Amino acid sequence: xxxxxxxxxxxxxxxxxxxxxxxxxxxxxxxxxxxxxxxxxxxxxxxxxxxxxxxxxxxxxxxxxxxxxxxxxxxxxxxxxxxxxxxxxxxxxxxxxxxxxxxxxxxxxxxxxxxxxxxxxxxxxxxxxxxxxxxxxxxxxxxxxxxxxxxxxxxxxxxxxxxxxxxxxxxxxxxxxxxxxxxxxxxxxxxxxxxxxxxxxxxxxxxxxxxxxxxxxxxxxxxxxxxxxxxxxxxxxxxxxxxxxxxxxxxxxxxxxxxxxxxxxxxxxxxxxxxxxxxxxxxxxxxxxxxxxxxxxxxxxxxxxxxxxxxxxxxxxxxxxxxxxxxxxxxxxxxxxxxxxxxxxxxxxxxxxxxxxxxxxxxxxxxxxxxxxxxxxxxxxxxxxxxxxxxx
Numbered sequence: 001x002x003x004x005x006x007x008x009x010x011x012x013x014x015x016x017x018x019x020x021x022x023x024x025x026x027x028x029x030x031x032x033x034x035x036x037x038x039x040x041x042x043x044x045x046x047x048x049x050x051x052x053x054x055x056x057x058x059x060x061x062x063x064x065x066x067x068x069x070x071x072x073x074x075x076x077x078x079x080x081x082x083x084x085x086x087x088x089x090x091x092x093x094x095x096x097x098x099x100x101x102x103x104x105x106x107x108x109x110x111x112x113x114x115x116x117x118x119x120x121x122x123x124x125x126x127x128x129x130x131x132x133x134x135x136x137x138x139x140x141x142x143x144x145x146x147x148x149x150x151x152x153x154x155x156x157x158x159x160x161x162x163x164x165x166x167x168x169x170x171x172x173x174x175x176x177x178x179x180x181x182x183x184x185x186x187x188x189x190x191x192x193x194x195x196x197x198x199x200x201x202x203x204x205x206x207x208x209x210x211x212x213x214x215x216x217x218x219x220x221x222x223x224x225x226x227x228x229x230x231x232x233x234x235x236x237x238x239x240x241x242x243x244x245x246x247x248x249x250x251x252x253x254x255x256x257x258x259x260x261x262x263x264x265x266x267x268x269x270x271x272x273x274x275x276x277x278x279x280x281x282x283x284x285x286x287x288x289x290x291x292x293x294x295x296x297x298x299x300x301x302x303x304x305x306x307x308x309x310x311x312x313x314x315x316x317x318x319x320x321x322x323x324x325x326x327x328x329x330x331x332x333x334x335x336x337x338x339x340x341x342x343x344x345x346x347x348x349x350x351x352x353x354x355x356x357x358x359x360x361x362x363x364x365x366x367x368x369x370x371x372x373x374x375x376x377x378x379x380x381x382x383x384x385x386x387x388x389x390x391x392x
Contacts, residue, residue, distance in 0.1 A: 010388040011038045013100035017110050019043040020052045022243075022268060023212055026183045026301045027106055028052045033184060033377035037384050040098050042091065058094045060087060080112045080146050088117050095121060101388040102126065108134060108168075111154065112146050118153045124387050127151075128158035128181065131216075131298045131319070134167040148172040155387060160298035161320025167296075181380055183301050184373030189271065190308035192364045193279055197353035200282045204235035205350065208281040208311070210274060210302040213244030216295045218287035218316065220253055221339045225287070227257040228343035233350070236262060238285075239277055243268045274302075275309065283346070283356075284311040288318040289336040299324050304371050307331070307363035312356045314345060324370070330363040 014031055016024070019041050031039045032054065041057045083091070091114075095103065103118070103125040105111040111118065111127040118125045127150070151157060151173040158181040159165040165178045200206070207226060211217050219240065226238045240250070240263065247265065254260040269277065278284070284306035288297045297319035304324065307313055313331040315321050325331035332349065334341040349356055384390075 008390070009036060009038045010101040010384065010390050011040060011099050012384055013042055013095055013098065013103045014039050015042045015103060015105045015110065015114065017044050017107070017113075018047055019045075019054070019057060020048055022048060022051070025052075025271070028054070029184055029186065029373055030377065030380065033373055034381060035377070036381045040100065042094055056098075058098070060090050060094070080109065080143055082113055082116055082146075085116070088120060091117050092121060095123075101390075102384055104128065104384075105154075106130070108147065108150070112143075112150045115146065115150050115153060118150065124155035125153070126156040126158060126383075126387070127154050128160075129164055129168055130160055131164065131296060134159075134164055134171070134296070144171065151177070156383065158383075161323050163296070163320045163323070164298050179383065181383070182371050182376050183299060183304065184376035185301070185304045185308055185367055185371050186373045187308055187368060190275065190278075190305050192308065192310045192361075194357065195282050195310060195312075195360065197282060197350075197356045201350055201353065204237060205229075205233055205283065206281045207236065207238045207283050207285055208241065208277055208306070209238075209285045210241040210269075210277070210306070211286070211300060213240070213242055213246040213250060214295075215246070215291040216288055216297060218289040218336070219246060219250055221287040221289070221337060221342060222285045223250065223253050223257060223259065223263070224339035225285070225342040225346065226263070227259045228339065229346050230259055230262060232347060238263045239266060239281065240264070241266045241269050241274055241277055274305075278306055278309045278311055281311060283349075284313045285342075286313060286315045286321075287334070287336070287339075287342055288316050288321060290318065297321060299371075304367050307360075308367040308371075310360050310364055312349070312360040313363060314342060314349075316342075324366060325363070329359065330366050331359055 020028055041054060043059055044062055105114055105127045108127055108129045157168055157173055157177045158179055159168055160183055168178055169175050209222050230236050254263050286300055286303045290296050299320040303313055315325060315333055316336045317333045318336050325333055327333040332345050334345055
């Protein structure tokens with residue numbers, strides 16, 4: 001389909017409370033891939049401006065009394081805070097001045113905060129859920145009710161996986177409103193590259209896990225499984241790429257397991273550095289697990305990038321991961337929180353280089369088929385155009 005002239009492209013207002021945190025690369029990719037629509041961003045604050053260059057961005061900062069307002073909602077009413085009348089007027093002014101035809105709010109809990117705007121604005125709003133925003137705080141009746149009201153108010157609800165869609169439906173959302181909008185991976189940045197698993201068995205195995213150092217990523221399981229693997233393969237190496245609140249705890253566990261000399265905690269790395277780590281590695285680990293607060297994964301972007309690059313993935317039957325990985329075909333899945341089964345799967349696989357090559361290639365094909373960025377951007381544009389009345 002040809003790209004319409006700029007005058008005919010509808011303006012889509014994309015609301016992110018913070019544009020953007022380092023872990024929100026997938027949102028940046030999604031917004032900047034749009035061609036048949038004109039995205040404008042509205043945010044409370046701007047971060048990572050060099051890493052995520054974008055114009056135009058309209059900043060509506062928190063009011064000076066925001067802390068007291070949030071305290072009143074959360075502590076006295078035990079409910080999620082919502083924007084004030086003054087903030088609603090400021091946001092409506094931006095929507096009017098930019099001639100926005102649609103408001104896309106990223107993250108469910110942010111849409112709850114914006115519920116007064118969603119209700120008062122005369123044009124349609126949609127919300128996209130990404131993982132934790134489906135489950136965290138939903139045990140509190142006031143939070144669950146506010147979320148239900150928001151789901152009733154929006155035109156459409158986007159989710160990254162079928163599992164998140166089922167979770168949103170359980171919150172009371174009309175299932176007819178729920179659509180799957182997959183994360184998009186730029187395959188031109190993650191070219192498939194065959195790994196030499198025969199050479200790895202003769203020299204050293206190199207493992208990698210990438211992502212935020214938080215509970216749902218299952219990093220202690222990774223370290224314990226790696227410790228078991230290391231007993232039979234003393235030259236193995238593990239790279240943990242990412243930053244987060246569990247760094248100190250994980251470093252302590254590595255020392256306790258006596259594997260710290262074989263593990264590299266890189267901290268935050270750029271996409272270019274991450275690609276080099278992927279291409280220098282043999283196996284990608286991501287044993288996701290449900291957090292104690294109910295936090296679950298959709299389909300991890302780092303896992304999809306690793307698959308695209310040619311890394312065989314060893315993960316868990318968790319959240320949306322089985323929608324990308326079929327056990328024994330496009331990767332390997334084990335139960336959550338079971339480091340022994342993960343270690344056993346790794347030890348079995350190292351004896352069969354052909355199996356590793358097969359699941360690596362199949363995994364890359366699945367990413368190309370279902371998660372390619374341009375295809376997903378076109379799907380998103382189709383949704384925008386249909387809602388704004390610009391579709392075919």
